[in-house]
Amino acid sequence: MAQAKITPPTPRRSTPSRRRRGLGIWAALFSTVFLLALTAGLGLGLYGVHLDKVVRSKFEGKRWALPARVYARPLELYVGRPLTQDALVGELRRLKYRETADLGRAGSFNTDGDRVLIRTRPFRYWDGAESERLISVQIADGVITDMRSGGNGRDLALVRLDPALIASIYPTHNEDRVLLRRQQLPPLLVKALLAVEDRSFYQHLGVDPKAILRAAFENLMAGRTVQGASTLTQQLVKNFYLTQERTLERKAKEAYMAVLLDHRYSKDEILTAYANEVYLGQDGSRAIHGFGLASRFYFDRDIDELSTPQVALLVAILKGPGEYNPRRHPDKATERRNLVIELMAHHQVISAAEAEQAKSAPLGIKDGGAKPAGDYPSFIQLVRRQLQRDYREEDLRSEGLRIFTTLDPLIQTQTETAVQTRLPKLDAQRGYKRGTLETAAVVTSVSQGEVLALVGGRDTDYAGFNRALDAVRSVGSAIKPVVYLTALSQPERFSLLTPIADRPISLRIGGQLWQPKNYDRRTHGTVPLYRALAKSYNLATINLGLQVGVDQVADMLGRLGVVRPVKRVRRCARSGRCSMPPASR
Numbered sequence: 148m149a150q151a152k153i154t155p156p157t158p159r160r161s162t163p164s165r166r167r168r169g170l171g172i173w174a175a176l177f178s179t180v181f182l183l184a185l186t187a188g189l190g191l192g193l194y195g196v197h198l199d200k201v202v203r204s205k206f207e208g209k210r211w212a213l214p215a216r217v218y219a220r221p222l223e224l225y226v227g228r229p230l231t232q233d234a235l236v237g238e239l240r241r242l243k244y245r246e247t248a249d250l251g252r253a254g255s256f257n258t259d260g261d262r263v264l265i266r267t268r269p270f271r272y273w274d275g276a277e278s279e280r281l282i283s284v285q286i287a288d289g290v291i292t293d294m295r296s297g298g299n300g301r302d303l304a305l306v307r308l309d310p311a312l313i314a315s316i317y318p319t320h321n322e323d324r325v326l327l328r329r330q331q332l333p334p335l336l337v338k339a340l341l342a343v344e345d346r347s348f349y350q351h352l353g354v355d356p357k358a359i360l361r362a363a364f365e366n367l368m369a370g371r372t373v374q375g376a377s378t379l380t381q382q383l384v385k386n387f388y389l390t391q392e393r394t395l396e397r398k399a400k401e402a403y404m405a406v407l408l409d410h411r412y413s414k415d416e417i418l419t420a421y422a423n424e425v426y427l428g429q430d431g432s433r434a435i436h437g438f439g440l441a442s443r444f445y446f447d448r449d450i451d452e453l454s455t456p457q458v459a460l461l462v463a464i465l466k467g468p469g470e471y472n473p474r475r476h477p478d479k480a481t482e483r484r485n486l487v488i489e490l491m492a493h494h495q496v497i498s499a500a501e502a503e504q505a506k507s508a509p510l511g512i513k514d515g516g517a518k519p520a521g522d523y524p525s526f527i528q529l530v531r532r533q534l535q536r537d538y539r540e541e542d543l544r545s546e547g548l549r550i551f552t553t554l555d556p557l558i559q560t561q562t563e564t565a566v567q568t569r570l571p572k573l574d575a576q577r578g579y580k581r582g583t584l585e586t587a588a589v590v591t592s593v594s595q596g597e598v599l600a601l602v603g604g605r606d607t608d609y610a611g612f613n614r615a616l617d618a619v620r621s622v623g624s625a626i627k628p629v630v631y632l633t634a635l636s637q638p639e640r641f642s643l644l645t646p647i648a649d650r651p652i653s654l655r656i657g658g659q660l661w662q663p664k665n666y667d668r669r670t671h672g673t674v675p676l677y678r679a680l681a682k683s684y685n686l687a688t689i690n691l692g693l694q695v696g697v698d699q700v701a702d703m704l705g706r707l708g709v710v711r712p713v714k715r716v717r718r719c720a721r722s723g724r725c726s727m728p729p730a731s732r
Contacts, residue, residue, distance in 0.1 A: 202407045206387070211423070213547030214323055217314035217530055219523075219554040221272065221307040224284060226294055232286045234557055235263055241556060242311055243447055250297075253279045254452055261285055264297060268449070270309035273551055282306055311556060314527045316534075318544045321432045325439030326547070329419045333451055335496070336438065337418070339462045342494040343487055345379040348418070353380045353409030354402045380405040383421045427461065428468045435468075445473065447513035455497060456508040459487040473510050481510060524610035525603030526554050532616070553597035562588050562600040563607040570605055587614035619711070624683055626700075630692045631680050633703040637695070643677040649687035663689060 222238050224230075236258065240246075245255045250266040257264050262285050269279045281297035294303045317323055341348050347355050355378050377385075384404045408417065426434065427441040435444050438461055442450040445464075446457055453461075463483040464471050473480035485506045492502035530552055534543055542548065566586055574581050582605070590600040603613035612618075634641040649671040654661045665671075665685050679687035692700055701713045 202388070202404055203411060206408065206412065206420070211324060211326065211547075212318035212322060212545040213326065214318060215316040215534075215543045215546070215548040215550055216312055217316070217527070217550045217552060218310040219313050219552060219556050221270075221310040222557070224282075224291060224294060224306045224308070225304060226291050228291045229289055230286060230291055231289045232258070232261070232263060235284065235286065237560075238308065238556060239263075239265065242309065250281060252452055254449065261287055265308075267306065268309045270307075271549075272307070273549070277307055277309075280306070310551065313523050313552070313554065314530065316531075316543045317433060322434045322436055323430075323440055324423060324435075324437040325443065326423050327419070327437065327439045327450065329415045331451070332419070332422055332438070333453070333458070335455065336450065336453075336458050336461070338494075338496040339458055339487065339491050340379075340422075340465075342490050342496050343462050344382075344465065346494070348379055349414055351378060351409075353405035353407070354378060377401075378405060379421050380409050380417055383417060383424060384408060386424050386426070387420075425465065426468060427464055428472065445512055447515070454505075454508070454511075455491075455501060456484065456488065456505040457511060459491065459505060460484045460510060463487045473512050477510060477512075484510070521608070521610070523554060523559060523601075524608065525613050525615060526552075526559070526598075526601045528603070528610075528613050529598065529601055529616060553592075553595075553599060554601075555599040558590055559600040562590055562602055566602050566605065566607060585614060587618060589615050624685075627680070627683060627688050629703050629707065630688050630695065630700055631676070633700050634676065634691055634695050636703070641676060641695075643675065645676045646673045647676050647679045647687045648672075648690045649674050649679060649684045650690065652686060652689055652693075 222235075224235075236246075236256075239256050243254065244265070245252075246257055247255050248257055249255070250257065250264060253266050253268040255266045262283055265282050265284065267277075267280050267282065270277050282303060283293075283295050283297045284291060285293035294306065295301060296303055315323070345355070347358065358378070381401050384401050388404060423437040423439070425438070426436055427438070428435040428444060430444060435441055439450055441461055441464070442448055442453055442457075445460070446453060448457075460473060460480065463480065463486070464473070466483060470476065471480045471483050488497075488502050488505045491497050492499050497505070530550070534550065538548075566588060570584055570586060571581060573579075573584055577584075585605050586602070587604060588600070588602040589598060591598055601615050603609070603615045634645075635643075649665070651670060652663065663685050666683070670686060671682075671684060674682075674684065674687060676691070678684075679691070697715050701715050704713055
């Protein structure tokens with residue numbers, strides 16, 4: 148049987164044109180990919196240039212709107228100053244100094260017999276900065292008899308205590324912050340912040356790939372988002388430049404800008420900006436930004452005076468200022484704070500023993516922190532009126548002005564005490580129902596003419612109608628110095644010895660007949676000018692005023708600062724009839 152021979156088919160050879168066509172397809176594909184990559188790279192690079200410009204312009208030009216801070220006068224201490232120990236201790240307590248045996252921290256004091264030991268706070272005054280110092284003040288019989296440095300025993304000529312903050316004028320958007328420099332950030336706060344929020348802050352380049360992978364794994368295992376991977380730099384970018392929306396596009400932009408920010412600026416610059424910008428709570432309509440203000444808002448302390456559990460609480464609040472608000476949710480805030488303390492111990496920021504002690508400490512939240520207590524509402528009304536006269540509203544609300552006033556808290560306290568003790572007695576003496584009489588008080592310094600204290604009414608805490616500034620009453624004897632000043636400003640006509648007639652006078656003003664009398668119901672004939680002033684004779688003063696000229700007296704009132712309309716009686720006939728034109732200034 149014949150066998151068939153089967154031969155494999157001859158392979159078809161590629162023609163040169165087919166090979167060229169295949170190579171052309173690969174070349175086109177490569178070219179397309181290359182061009183797309185080049186275009187994307189170029190676009191990304193150009194976008195990076197744009198973002199870099201945005202980063203630099205906003206970071207370097209960042210100008211926070213800061214409130215104006217209004218301060219009382221600083222208490223000056225010097226040998227020979229009249230001051231009781233109770234008054235000094237009361238002033239220290241008003242300034243939130245802590246009474247403690249350990250004077251290791253600024254803002255503390257203790258008493259030792261007739262001596263008061265004080266660790267003052269550093270403060271920047273209008274004429275320069277005053278550094279922290281330990282002083283010893285000895286007081287005997289209501290006078291400072293000795294004052295020396297607690298460190299070397301050297302005699303001190305003058306020491307100023309930091310002044311009390313009595314008011315703030317907030318920006319229109321009601322953000323508030325106390326700006327801190329890098330050296331003002333306590334090392335414990337920095338270490339706690341990095342241990343909890345960004346352990347690789349000083350190593351990464353703006354984003355932390357390891358943290359991203361770790362967070363992705365944890366979230367995948369949990370089936371939900373349980374861990375974030377944003378660095379402090381990314382958080383700052385989000386707060387500075389971006390919205391709070393959660394999209395992949397925004398996260399990518401955030402990461403890109405974080406890398407650019409890290410490339411452009413030092414770690415310390417970024418950390419300082421973060422510490423001043425981060426949101427840490429809400430006080431009504433006022434937003435609390437930055438650790439400096441948060442320290443005062445929650446603890447009524449400067450940030451360098453905080454304890455370990457207090458530092459831990461500030462870091463804890465970062466995760467959610469609303470959810471971990473220690474005033475509204477103390478249990479949740481305590482739980483979160485203790486977790487931060489455990490992380491601080493785990494990363495050897497503090498010891499295990501310190502951690503256990505810190506976890507058992509109370510939250511220590513103070514009411515009314517970070518803003519003045521409103522103890523001087525009447526005086527503040529005067530300050531605000533003068534500020535509105537001399538400054539633009541936008542400057543008061545954004546430039547961070549430090550306004551030093553003449554208010555003396557010691558004299559203000561004494562004035563308020565006098566009002567509160569004297570008025571009830573006057574009510575009783577005159578048979579009035581308690582609370583009937585009203586009052587006002589202004590205390591000025593004789594030498595400088597400065598307003599040292601001001602009370603606007605019987606209720607010294609009332610911020611409404613201010614009788615010291617707005618009550619309109621008959622001028623009475625307050626006009627007398629103006630009349631005599633007007634006369635003595637004309638030395639060619641008047642001197643202290645010029646004879647003045649203290650005699651009866653009748654003036655018809657409009658339809659009213661005015662017949663003034665002296666307080667003692669007597670007349671004294673012709674008296675020298677100085678005696679009429681010293682004895683406050685009404686009739687002599689009126690006759691002198693008519694002789695000087697009513698217009699001249701009214702002009703002198705204006706020169707002395709009176710801005711209310713002044714009614715002038717310009718023409719008086721010999722019969723005593725006078726005409727009165729409309730009120731003028």
